[in-house]
Amino acid sequence: MLAGLGHAHLFVLEALIKRKLSACRVTVCTAELQHVYSGMVPGWLSGLYSAQDLSIDVAALCARAGATLLPHNVIAINAAARRVTLANGEDMEYDVCSLAVGSMPSGLQLSGAREYAIPLKPLQNVERIIRVLDTREIATRGVCVVGGGLAGVEMALAARARLRANNVEDAVPITIVTRDATLFVKRGERLREQLETACARANVRVVSNATLSAVREQSLLLDDGVEIPSALTIWATGPAAQPWLAASDLATDDAGYVLVNDALQSVSSSAVFAAGDCATLQTAPDISKAGVYAVRMGPMLVRALHDALQGRAPSVRYTPQKRWLALVSTADGRAIASYGFLSIRTTWAMWLKDRIDRTFIARFRNAGA
Numbered sequence: 001m002l003a004g005l006g007h008a009h010l011f012v013l014e015a016l017i018k019r020k021l022s023a024c025r026v027t028v029c030t031a032e033l034q035h036v037y038s039g040m041v042p043g044w045l046s047g048l049y050s051a052q053d054l055s056i057d058v059a060a061l062c063a064r065a066g067a068t069l070l071p072h073n074v075i076a077i078n079a080a081a082r083r084v085t086l087a088n089g090e091d092m093e094y095d096v097c098s099l100a101v102g103s104m105p106s107g108l109q110l111s112g113a114r115e116y117a118i119p120l121k122p123l124q125n126v127e128r129i130i131r132v133l134d135t136r137e138i139a140t141r142g143v144c145v146v147g148g149g150l151a152g153v154e155m156a157l158a159a160r161a162r163l164r165a166n167n168v169e170d171a172v173p174i175t176i177v178t179r180d181a182t183l184f185v186k187r188g189e190r191l192r193e194q195l196e197t198a199c200a201r202a203n204v205r206v207v208s209n210a211t212l213s214a215v216r217e218q219s220l221l222l223d224d225g226v227e228i229p230s231a232l233t234i235w236a237t238g239p240a241a242q243p244w245l246a247a248s249d250l251a252t253d254d255a256g257y258v259l260v261n262d263a264l265q266s267v268s269s270s271a272v273f274a275a276g277d278c279a280t281l282q283t284a285p286d287i288s289k290a291g292v293y294a295v296r297m298g299p300m301l302v303r304a305l306h307d308a309l310q311g312r313a314p315s316v317r318y319t320p321q322k323r324w325l326a327l328v329s330t331a332d333g334r335a336i337a338s339y340g341f342l343s344i345r346t347t348w349a350m351w352l353k354d355r356i357d358r359t360f361i362a363r364f365r366n367a368g369a
């Protein structure tokens with residue numbers, strides 16, 4: 001049972017196609033029938049990519065892997081009984097279950113957020129963002145992006161690039177609202193400075209130390225009474241765990257993510273594995289929820305599942321890398337390459353990002369084709 005088609009499960013389906021996984025009956029449960037690759041999402045918004053460029057057809061991939069696709073999300077798991085419940089009410093039994101269901105945007109319980117903001121998960125929501133950005137109403141009230149992390153900054157810069165391509169003047173406000181004192185701080189001063197410079201060049205305003213008290217149809221309300229007009233509010237807050245994980249009988253960390261050992265196996269149920277954002281490694285609980293890790297976990301998960309299906313204890317030991325190269329698109333033909341505390345903004349970095357992203361998509365789109 002593969003719950004969700006996160007990055008790591010793409011590797012599992014590829015392994016099935018290549019017959020690198022023990023013969024078994026595989027069921028994939030996910031309501032999202034296109035896997036949208038997040039690294040290319042800002043480029044989709046800016047107009048660099050079409051929806052097709054960054055999507056993998058889930059049904060076609062499952063068919064090539066010989067897996068049965070059930071187009072429903074999982075809403076509950078009972079590990080003791082080895083059963084999952086699907087959103088359509090169906091109850092399914094499994095021998096081995098692997099979870100790659102990602103995360104959801106945090107803070108959506110704020111008043112008006114679900115009604116008036118567009119969250120970045122599911123990623124298909126970008127279609128709605130594009131539709132609104134392409135309307136005239138934008139010209140009067142502008143755009144707000146809630147969240148000053150890398151995704152928030154990339155989306156704000158991409159929104160400006162799209163508006164410029166639509167001949168909308170830079171006077172139309174784009175505002176990043178963050179509760180932190182500055183934009184993304186985790187990778188040091190240099191990256192932060194470059195993000196700020198990119199925002200200044202794109203006429204993207206940053207409102208920091210801001211606490212939101214409500215999202216309204218045409219504005220954001222801060223707790224100090226300030227109201228920021230917004231015809232489009234993009235919700236780009238950090239990740240949160242899906243609540244049904246902590247509500248299950250699986251061991252989870254304090255934030256509600258499934259706690260796994262270094263073989264990506266649940267610490268409380270040997271028949272359950274988890275990878276990507278939905279999992280927290282007991283040996284490295286502080287690594288970021290990032291696609292880079294979700295991808296690296298893929299081949300490890302394949303080996304761990306192979307062992308489990310053979311009835312063996314998992315032989316893999318996944319050690320996440322401490323540093324990774326982040327490539328942040330500034331939507332002007334350049335990207336910032338950031339490694340550790342080093343950071344440089346060049347066209348070369350954008351070329352590299354485009355190449356890595358397109359290669360990833362092509363690998364799974366063509367697997368077994």
Ligand SMILES: Cc1cc2nc3c(=O)[nH]c(=O)nc-3n(C[C@H](O)[C@H](O)[C@H](O)COP(=O)(O)OP(=O)(O)OC[C@H]3O[C@@H](n4cnc5c(N)ncnc54)[C@H](O)[C@@H]3O)c2cc1C
Nearest residue numbers: 004005006007032038073074101102276277290291292294
């Ligand atoms: C705009 C944006 C840009 C980003 N850029 C980068 C980047 O450049 N580099 C980077 O490292 N990280 C980036 N990230 C973070 C990255 O997207 C996540 O860390 C990554 O997608 C997590 O991968 P995953 O495989 O765990 O889950 P996901 O890729 O989120 O996949 C989860 C899948 O499971 C499905 N699913 C969800 N819930 C259920 C359920 N209950 N039942 C069944 N199926 C379900 C979903 O529909 C989805 O198909 C970005 C995020 C955003 C929003």
